[in-house]
Amino acid sequence: MSKQPHVLVIPYPAQGHVAPLLKLATKIAEHGIKVTFVNTEFIEAKVMASIPEKAEGWSLIKFVSISDGIERDDDRKDFDKTRNTMLRVMPGNLKDLIEKINQSSDCEQITCVIADISVRWALEVAQNLGVSRAAFIPYGPENLALSFHVTKMIEDGILDSNGNPMNDGLISISEGTLPWKRNEICWSCRGNEKMQKILFESICAVVQFVNISNWVLSNSFYELDPSSCDLVPNILPIGPLLASNNSRHLAGSLRPEDSTCLSWLDKQSIGSVIYVSLGSTATLNQQQFEELALGLESSSQPFLWVVRSDLVDGSLTGFPDGFKERITGRGKIVEWAAQEKVLAHPSVACFVSHCGWNSTLEGLSMGVPFLCWPYFVDQYQNRNYICEAWKIGLNLCPDGNGIVTRHEIQTKVTKLLSDEGIKRNALKLKETAINSLVEGGSSFENFERFIVEMKSS
Template sequence: MSKPHIIAVPFPAQGHVMPLMEFSQCLAHQDFKVTFVNTEHIHKQVMNALADESHIRNDHIHLVSIPDGLEPGEGRNGPAMLFEATQAVMHKNLEELIEKINKGEDERISCLIADDSCGWALEVARKMKIARVVAFWPSAAATLVLNLSIPKLIHEGIINNDGTVLKYQMVQLGPKMPTIKSTNFVWACTGNSSTQKILFQFMEGTNKNVKLVDRLVCNSAYELEPAAFALEPQILPIGPLLASRRLGNSAGSLWPPDSTCLKWLDEQPPCSVIYVAFGSTTIFYQTQFQELALALELSNRPFLWVVRPDICDNPLYPEGYQDRLGSRGLMVSWAPQQKVLAHPSIACFISHCGWNSTMEGISNGIPFLCWPYFADQFIDESYICDVWKVGLRFDKNESGIITRGEIKNKVEKLLDDEDFRARALKLKEMAMTNVNEGGQSNKIFKSFIEWIKS
């Protein structure tokens, strides 16, 4: 009998590709065949980053690509351009791919799993009468609850019909939910009104997408967000999705990781290293970049700092910086983050609070210093600081800068208080219990497998 064949479609961005790839690898371990569909641009980056792609091939995962509708030179960093392009052309390209696959003997697609942001892919699945259609939500359940609350926010006069914030206030969608400033709503913190409108339409679209699917799965755990899951019980938690759970390597990174940093970590004392990483899209102005560099120097602690080549227009370190640091600080362009956070030398994580980073940090019992940039990162910061109490937020000065003094003080405050580490270790235990045999995420995953096979 042929294996059930799943087609997986992520939204074309790092924070979406990696968790769906991890989910696909979990499915491949259950003897499913998976065709993983990236855009051509993302596919090329993933293949370049995979020095050894055998662990993908052996897992019955077939990596394929379709065009995203943008020209090679067009910028893909802006969410607005990506949303418009993917909506315009990718549905037709996906249809053609599915038709081609379905012509093969014993190859027919029996299930489509698409990022909930890819409504066009879910519509294709319905149009082509694919038997099982699943939306995958890679972020916190609370972020999806916010999207689903848009009609209520409009009704209460907090936002208008295009997402513009009318009332500047703290919003809590339910008891024990994260509290967030209305100006920090996912679509409202872009600083650009046309991008905001496109993002808002996109977020509203996720509400319609939920109605197109048979199942809605989420990279979270019930005990991490009980209030969110109580408000929207159709969201099924199957996380945290981590490569370490499979004793495997994570795949789907868009940059080759510099694994030499693991040897450097081996040489550092336990719980001594500040790990600094801001994900794949955070951009710094030169002034802020230098303040952070000087703060890390002033901390007198060892640090590992991920400095992407595009993190700053021209990332210039303060004069004589690397000479003064010697071997105390290590800068790399990209790191194998799950392995770094699992390393015993890590003391804390200065993070942009993307959901993948948040899940990886809490799953390793690491306290946070929060530096959110945009989108859902402010909700994640509220979980970390206000709900779970495993981290601290930075305060900006009147010029909008997080100063070296503020960074140094918060590092000391976090690391001098044992309670942060103790709470982080409890949260780790809670997260891991969910994915272990008998845990709630584990049970939901097993039931999901049975449903696809039925």
């Protein structure tokens, strides 16, 4: 008799990585497969604190945690230090966890590890233990396809050995894919060579770990970017991974969600609200923060604005004088929102977004047009797809000082809300996204294939 499948899922410890993998884990568990979800101790505390007590998905998954080796007093914003500590400590901790589970009972043994490609060492741990492996790609297929072309681009003199473009032209990997601008490649970090080196080395390493995986799971759907998908061997687009259509799915938020914004949306006119959320890591300086506030005010539209406590560099010194009083009743400000539910609400007219991949998929799956404000890594190319390839949004352009002005915000809001072509494109893409998830759809079929193969491996 073959062993019952038992899947161990491990995300990179950050909001944009935990959320899609928790949605995937819930979806797998609904197929009667035992799932153990591994967070770091630091992240697990945040996830547990944010999950509603009565969330249906809670009972489907077993949550466990391992140490990331980072001390309580250490600065977790020191990316290089925390990364090196995790690389030194976590592979051994994961190996110990898997061995402990495997020794506990024959029917409990881990049969497959699904690991975020950003914790690719977990795939190596699984390989060494003789366990099947699925690499999960939390970003768009175009950046995964780019990884497969880096070596050749260096050989052809398009990039130097550090990933810097050798000329000012566009960088293209195929006729069907959107080319990159030289300063918008996913490892580009203007003014931060150390970070760029880390990101470039990570992108280069992706191919090796994809190649040792039995499956490559992409949080996308084939019809969204077929040319990029065709460039990646064995890719299985199974997205968009969404929670809003199923109450059993856990959202994977690392912050408590303010549910009052949903009842506030109920009181607004259909298609009137500007929803503003720049993700979990983007920061603004005080001047830019104030310009955004005044731009929203001058738009004359109702708006829902997610203002994290760490949104402003340093600390928030306050909103513009009299701003909160002037927008009373028209503007709603929250620390964090249930984003999928917000985007699905009929009152929402557009999404001012940093264009992170999760936000991009959620927005287009709900048929919401975008105002794009990318911050770093893959977000610039996601913006280009939104505006140029799919034509479902407009770009917010900084001025000569790098500031997106209140006038730019007001102008683009007005232009977007009157653009019927963009609205039509957004609704059409929503239909394509949803169709991919229903029986017979591309993502539905790919997911079913993965389940069948995993059960028989």
